Structures are given as structure tokens and as C-alpha cells.
Amino acid sequence: MQIPAFKKIIYLLVVITTLSACSSRKNIVRETPRAHGNESVPRPSRKESEEAHRNNVQIQQENKQTAAITYTVPTYIERFKAIAIKEMNLYGIPASVTLAQGLFESGFGNGELARVANNHFGIKCTSDWAGRSYYKDDDQPNDCFRVYNNPEDSYRDHSEFLKRKRYAQLFELDKNDYEGWAYGLKAAGYATNPKYPQLIINTIKKYNLDQYDRPEGEIQKIKREDRVLSQINQKIGKAVKDSIIRTTPGHKLYTVTTGDTLYNISKRFGLTVDELKALNNMLDNNIKIGQQLVVSQ
Secondary structure (H helix, E strand, O other): OOOOHHHHHHHHHHHHHHHHHHHHHHHHHHHOOEEOOOEEOOOOOHHHHHHHHHHHHHHHHHOHHHHOOOOOHHHHHHHHHHHHHHHHHHHOOOHHHHHHHHHHHHOOOOOHHHHHHOOOOOOEOOOOOOOOEEEEOOOOOOEEEEOOOOHHHHHHHHHHHHOOHHHHHHHHOOOOOHHHHHHHHHHOOOOOOOOHHHHHHHHHHHOOHHHHOOOOOHHHHHHHHHHHHHHHHHHOOOOOOOHHHHHOOHHHEEEOOOOOOHHHHHHHOOOOHHHHHHHOOOOOOOOOOOOEEEOOO
């Protein structure tokens, strides 16, 4: 039995209409990417993308020599352990934690941000960032990341970044308490990965990074806490008193007078200059009349 010609025409029209509708729906799905449920991801404009590309090309050209360097885990640790120890002595962040974060965040120095932008911790631009930027897709297309002149600046900015109110309580931990820091960073919102503490701790144990951590005496810890917490509170407009003066017995303190130097004070109390500086968490030899120094443990 043959189908009449006019019925064939109607059937073909129905099929074509159906296929066109399906194709149209497929195009809509491709052009509206989704994130966080039903929220649309804002796409950068063509002009913004072109500007970001030009910026990145310039950064890449300027940092060709840095980008050509490759690391293994051992060579990365050897290259940056001294920097991590220096930051620990200044601020109390365990060197093991800093190194583990650097290894993890930078792909032991071989990630794009580390090679091209000298950014070893994936720190993004914030409203107060006045430096240069590098653009890379992350949580959003063309997310803005900080660019540093060298890796040392990245390590220092990592320490400065943690000197915020949300992380303040971490600086009250011992500077060799890497587990406390790992769990504290997660609790304070540094990372969203629920396994972040274990990732950091496992990295420290795997590569024996805690060998670079150093304990500190009680007085040293108080001085370091007061200095760092004062800096944090200055950022939020609050003043802090030096609690070491309240907690240190009077016979362990010396008040600087005219003609004093760190050298003659240290000799007077049977210390080396370095020991006296360590007791007071001093970064240089500058002292002033009336300043109180700790001269005994």
C-alpha cells in the first residue's frame, strides 16, 4: 500500500521541525555554562579576554628565565627551605607548613603561576593589591592572581597574607606545631578542601619537613606573639600592649640607658649579641633609651 504524496510531505515537515527544535535546545545548553547549582558563570567580554591575554604574554616574556627552571621535590625543598625558616623565625609560621603549602600549591615549583608569576601559593588579587596581575581560569574565568618579582617576595607575601584577624589565633601556637597549624588553617577558611589538613600533614611527614621547624622559649614566644598580633591589630585599628613586660620578672629585664649598645649589654649579662637578639625577637641591632630588654630566660 502506497502513502499518498501529500501525506509524505506532511510527514517530512514534521520530522524537519522536530530535528530543528532539538538542535536549538542543544545550542542553548552549550552556551550557558553552570556553576554552584543553577548560577550562571559570568563570561569575560571579548575585550577583557584580549586585554588579559596581552597582559599575560608580557609577563611571560619578562619571566622567560624563571619559567625555564624546573624542580624536583628535593631540589624545591633545597631551594626554598632557608626562606621558609626565615619566615618562621620572623612570624612563627612553621617552616614545614610553609614548605608543604608551597609544594602543594605550586606543583613543587613547576605550575604555571610559580614559573611565570613567581606565585608559589596561588594567592589571588584583592582590593588592596597594588602589584601586577596574571590572569588564569580558576573559580571564575580569568581570575586575577598576584605577580611577584621573585619567589622570595611570594614567600613573604604568604606570611603577610596570614597576618589577618581570621588567622590571628594560629600565631599563638608553638612555631613547631605543624599539625595545629594545618587544622587551624582549614578551620579559619584558608582552604575549602575538607582533606586539606591531611594533605599538608602527609606532605610534611613524607618529606621529613618538620626537621626545619625550631622550638622557642617561653619568653621568645611571648615576644613573637606580641609583635605579630600587634601588627595584625594595627590592620584592624586596635592597639595591643606588650604583655612580655607584664609577664617577665623584673630581675630578667634591663632598661636601655645612654651609651648602651647590644654588645655591651650582652657582655654585661653573659650573653652573645645573637642570644640577646633572639631573646627579644629583634631583627636588627637598633635600640633606644628607655627600651626594656629581656636579658635572661
